[in-house]
Amino acid sequence: MRKVKVALPVNGYDITIGKGLAEELEKQIGEHKFSSRALLVTDSNVGKLYTEKVKESITKAGLQADVFVVPAGETSKSLETAEKIYTRAIELGLDRKSPIFALGGGVVGDLTGFVAATYMRGVPFIQLATSLLAQVDSSVGGKVAVNHRLGKNMIGAFYQPKFVLIDISCLESLPKREIYTGLGEIIKYGAIYDEDFFRYLEDNTEKIQALAESSLEHIIGRSCEIKADVVTQDEKEKGLRRILNFGHTMAHAIEKETGYLRYNHGEAVAIGMIGAANISRELGLLKDEEVQRLTALIEKLHLPTKAEGVSLEAMFESTLHDKKTVNGIVHWVLLDRIGHVSDITEAPDDVVKKCMRMVLAE
Ligand SMILES: NC(=O)c1ccc[n+]([C@@H]2O[C@H](COP(=O)([O-])OP(=O)(O)OC[C@H]3O[C@@H](n4cnc5c(N)ncnc54)[C@H](O)[C@@H]3O)[C@@H](O)[C@H]2O)c1
Ligand SMILES: O=C(O)C(=O)C[C@@H](O)[C@H](O)[C@H](O)COP(=O)(O)O
Numbered sequence: 001m002r003k004v005k006v007a008l009p010v011n012g013y014d015i016t017i018g019k020g021l022a023e024e025l026e027k028q029i030g031e032h033k034f035s036s037r038a039l040l041v042t043d044s045n046v047g048k049l050y051t052e053k054v055k056e057s058i059t060k061a062g063l064q065a066d067v068f069v070v071p072a073g074e075t076s077k078s079l080e081t082a083e084k085i086y087t088r089a090i091e092l093g094l095d096r097k098s099p100i101f102a103l104g105g106g107v108v109g110d111l112t113g114f115v116a117a118t119y120m121r122g123v124p125f126i127q128l129a130t131s132l133l134a135q136v137d138s139s140v141g142g143k144v145a146v147n148h149r150l151g152k153n154m155i156g157a158f159y160q161p162k163f164v165l166i167d168i169s170c171l172e173s174l175p176k177r178e179i180y181t182g183l184g185e186i187i188k189y190g191a192i193y194d195e196d197f198f199r200y201l202e203d204n205t206e207k208i209q210a211l212a213e214s215s216l217e218h219i220i221g222r223s224c225e226i227k228a229d230v231v232t233q234d235e236k237e238k239g240l241r242r243i244l245n246f247g248h249t250m251a252h253a254i255e256k257e258t259g260y261l262r263y264n265h266g267e268a269v270a271i272g273m274i275g276a277a278n279i280s281r282e283l284g285l286l287k288d289e290e291v292q293r294l295t296a297l298i299e300k301l302h303l304p305t306k307a308e309g310v311s312l313e314a315m316f317e318s319t320l321h322d323k324k325t326v327n328g329i330v331h332w333v334l335l336d337r338i339g340h341v342s343d344i345t346e347a348p349d350d351v352v353k354k355c356m357r358m359v360l361a362e
């Protein structure tokens with residue numbers, strides 16, 4: 001078992017990474033003074049596989065948990081679904097110390113965290129991350145949100161969990177496409193923060209795809225360390241944390257323009273990273289061979305490099321509503337080498353459009 005600390009001055013917490021964490025869940029619940037009524041939110045895929053086991057640990061810890069199941073998929077990350085969960089919470093009489101557990105991927109985590117942050121102005125929240133993407137990114141750092149039809153994660157908060165459990169044995173049931181989706185965000189960490197990690201990914205693509213335990217532990221652990229390091233320095237994205245948004249300006253546009261259905265988040269991020277790397281090269285910040293290196297790794301890990309079903313105009317317009325855009329100036333996260341983000345964040349419209357064209361399928 002490995003622990004990574006998110007050492008925030010207030011509301012810090014541990015991420016526990018291991019296999020079969022039932023006893024750990026019971027133990028960590030016992031370390032908090034929660035009310036005895038709890039809610040467990042999960043989705044229609046994960047619920048069938050893991051609810052009973054998790055409920056057993058919660059019960060052993062002396063709590064009674066009701067289960068709320070949302071339909072699997074990004075469309076559940078909505079105010080409508082949140083409203084249904086609030087209703088259930090009120091009906092069950094959940095109080096200010098009632099914990100809400102998120103058992104699932106990033107959709108369940110973001111949605112449940114948003115409900116926990118707002119129900120009675122905040123109740124304890126626990127992340128039990130089951131997808132690779134959730135285990136390396138969404139369960140850590142406290143960004144919680146729902147989507148709006150006009151934009152991704154538009155309604156949300158910063159709200160840290162009490163603890164995060166990452167049971168890597170859950171990945172055995174995760175569809176292959178979702179493994180690659182998680183790898184999109186993992187590549188991001190190497191690209192923005194750690195060239196050695198990027199090289200590890202390049203050198204171990206086969207082991208990673210075969211879900212070899214040692215490489216899984218390494219890539220999940222290192223990703224959590226990098227995210228924890230960034231978030232600890234800048235919890236509410238005043239500056240540094242924006243680097244975690246590398247590739248996301250175009251990614252969110254792709255997700256929104258395709259109705260949150262065609263591309264998984266990590267797939268859209270892969271395309272967006274290539275777009276941002278091309279802007280970096282056009283501005284003379286990044287060598288062409290570095291752009292090729294990033295693109296090659298993305299391709300090797302079966303992620304898309306071009307978006308279908310998105311027009312240049314729509315993509316360009318969408319980026320103006322990005323959360324990092326201020327006074328109409330888009331804040332681009334650009335690279336000056338693999339493993340390092342540039343201080344330059346502005347790019348002329350013609351360069352942006354040229355690079356958008358490169359990642360849009362005809
Ligand atoms: N809060 C953050 O910091 C942050 C970071 C990155 C992404 N996100 C958000 O996370 C979401 C994407 O997360 P995701 O990729 O986990 O998607 P997801 O939650 O939809 O999970 C992907 C699919 O895998 C299934 N699944 C999950 N775990 C499983 C398991 N162990 N076995 C079998 N099936 C399993 C789910 O039911 C779903 O069908 C997006 O909404 C994205 O915006 C948030
Ligand atoms: O934690 C962060 O900060 C991130 O930006 C991580 C991203 O991978 C994640 O997709 C996040 O939800 C994006 O946030 P947003 O505020 O740009 O919607």
Ligand SMILES: [Zn+2]
Binds near residue numbers: 185248269
């Ligand atoms: Zn992301």
